Amino acid sequence: MNENVHALIGAYAVDAVSPAERVEFEAHLGACDDCSVELVGMREAAAVLAEAEAVAPPASLKGRVMESIAQTPQLAPLTSDDAASPDADPASTVPAEGAPSAVPLASSRKRLWPRLALAAASAAVLAVGGLVGSSLVERRQDDLALEKDVMMVTSAPDAHSMDLGLGTAHLVVSEKMESVVAMGDDCPHPKDGMSYQLWLVMDDGTKEAGPTFMPDEDGTFMAIMEMDMEGAAAIAVTEEPMGGSAEPTSAEVAVVEL
Amino acid sequence: MSAQRRERGLRAVPDGSPASATPAEARRDDAARLADLLVRSGRGDASAFEQLYDALAGTVHGLALRIVRDPHLAEDVAQEVLVEVWRVAARYRPDQGSARAWVLTIAHRRAVDRVRSEQSHADRVIAHGARQSGDVEHPEQVVEAMDAEWRAARVRRGLAALTPLQREAVELTYYKGYTNRQLAESLEIPLGTAKARIRDAMIRLRDAWEVAR
Numbered sequence: 001m002n003e004n005v006h007a008l009i010g011a012y013a014v015d016a017v018s019p020a021e022r023v024e025f026e027a028h029l030g031a032c033d034d035c036s037v038e039l040v041g042m043r044e045a046a047a048v049l050a051e052a053e054a055v056a057p058p059a060s061l062k063g064r065v066m067e068s069i070a071q072t073p074q075l076a077p078l079t080s081d082d083a084a085s086p087d088a089d090p091a092s093t094v095p096a097e098g099a100p101s102a103v104p105l106a107s108s109r110k111r112l113w114p115r116l117a118l119a120a121a122s123a124a125v126l127a128v129g130g131l132v133g134s135s136l137v138e139r140r141q142d143d144l145a146l147e148k149d150v151m152m153v154t155s156a157p158d159a160h161s162m163d164l165g166l167g168t169a170h171l172v173v174s175e176k177m178e179s180v181v182a183m184g185d186d187c188p189h190p191k192d193g194m195s196y197q198l199w200l201v202m203d204d205g206t207k208e209a210g211p212t213f214m215p216d217e218d219g220t221f222m223a224i225m226e227m228d229m230e231g232a233a234a235i236a237v238t239e240e241p242m243g244g245s246a247e248p249t250s251a252e253v254a255v256v257e258l
Numbered sequence: 259m260s261a262q263r264r265e266r267g268l269r270a271v272p273d274g275s276p277a278s279a280t281p282a283e284a285r286r287d288d289a290a291r292l293a294d295l296l297v298r299s300g301r302g303d304a305s306a307f308e309q310l311y312d313a314l315a316g317t318v319h320g321l322a323l324r325i326v327r328d329p330h331l332a333e334d335v336a337q338e339v340l341v342e343v344w345r346v347a348a349r350y351r352p353d354q355g356s357a358r359a360w361v362l363t364i365a366h367r368r369a370v371d372r373v374r375s376e377q378s379h380a381d382r383v384i385a386h387g388a389r390q391s392g393d394v395e396h397p398e399q400v401v402e403a404m405d406a407e408w409r410a411a412r413v414r415r416g417l418a419a420l421t422p423l424q425r426e427a428v429e430l431t432y433y434k435g436y437t438n439r440q441l442a443e444s445l446e447i448p449l450g451t452a453k454a455r456i457r458d459a460m461i462r463l464r465d466a467w468e469v470a471r
Binding site: 051 | 300302304307308311315316317318319320321323324333336337340341344345346347348349354355356358359360362363365366367370406409410412413416428431432433435436437438439441450452453454455456457458459460461463464467
């Protein structure tokens with residue numbers, strides 16, 4: 001699907017990726033069986049490299065580890081119904097195979113617009129790129145929070161990926177997580193003074209405002225929109241003045257039918 | 259039928275010693291044993307975890323040491339990784355690869371994350387100085403010395419199958435924790451070239467060792 005993301009497999013296998021690239025590649029893995037299979041072989045090869053490095057640890061380590069595990073609760077196994085949590089399993093990043101591709105909307109049918117509205121209001125916080133104004137520390141914390149949320153979505157068992165049409169950017173949609181993630185690494189910049197804004201296009205043609213986002217100088221961005229899919233027909237992107245609009249003020253630059 | 263499959267798997271054996279005694283054969287038995295131990299660990303079996311520890315702690319620790327360099331830090335990382343293995347063991351799925359690779363993936367990521375957070379203070383990443391594999395002297399006793407020789411030879415053979423540029427890419431990313439972007443910038447090559455180089459290197463290593471299933 002996405003040539004750029006696909007090319008990251010070697011770097012991903014040896015952890016030579018940034019946190020954003022890691023998230024992006026893991027989203028790609030869920031949609032790309034070839035990469036999932038290829039990754040297994042590369043990881044085994046990496047393990048061979050590691051084996052040659054074996055050095056016995058101090059004998060005291062064993063006692064400390066055994067003592068520590070006695071007090072460490074264990075995670076339960078994942079089932080196909082579970083949305084993988086981002087820190088559940090740092091190694092097994094390949095999303096569950098055979099997971100249902102369409103999960104019935106089970107529990108909450110309520111709209112999560114209050115959170116979304118908040119997201120739009122603090123759009124600069126939610127988009128990784130273009131955080132010129134915020135301090136590095138804040139930015140780092142915001143990035144981590146965003147990456148964690150994004151990971152929750154992209155590792156959901158029903159997560160699926162669609163091309164967005166801004167460079168090679170794509171959407172990852174999880175009905176189970178009631179979220180849409182948009183990300184890319186070669187996104188063209190909007191006109192001066194403008195930022196991109198996501199919209200949820202409903203069956204009746206009305207549009208509900210989502211967060212704004214701005215690619216950084218490399219064209220990298222990541223944004224998340226929490227939403228109930230019910231009644232949604234498409235996701236659209238427009239260029240809007242900084243801070244976003246309540247109604248679209250320009251034609252769509254991208255539309256993805258759901 | 260299954261004998262044929264075994265034949266294929268044996269091609270990585272260095273010489274024609276009797277099949278049952280080859281390191282590759284022992285390795286396969288070892289792999290099945292480790293998978294079993296990891297699965298049992300996931301169900302809360304501490305004695306299975308202890309055996310897993312005995313089998314893998316040396317590699318986890320050695321890998322951490324190679325990457326973070328500092329012995330105390332390496333010990334910390336090894337402890338964190340091994341406890342993490344216990345914590346998430348139930349998430350291991352044998353169809354996603356060997357137990358060894360699964361554990362070492364956790365170990366590598368943790369060590370690399372640690373070295374990056376150290377580097378963000380010390381900025382060590384700027385001094386490039388690529389090293390050839392194996393130039394680090396570990397004063398400590400190498401575990402399982404007999405097998406270690408075979409392993410080292412295997413790695414040398416694999417690395418020898420790489421071009422010098424690919425070897426350098428593996429060295430800087432896998433052993434030093436460079437990201438693909440850092441690799442591109444330190445070698446002054448395009449980002450796409452860096453990504454492709456790492457990928458090609460890992461494919462070649464995989465093929466050299468025939469570790470793909």
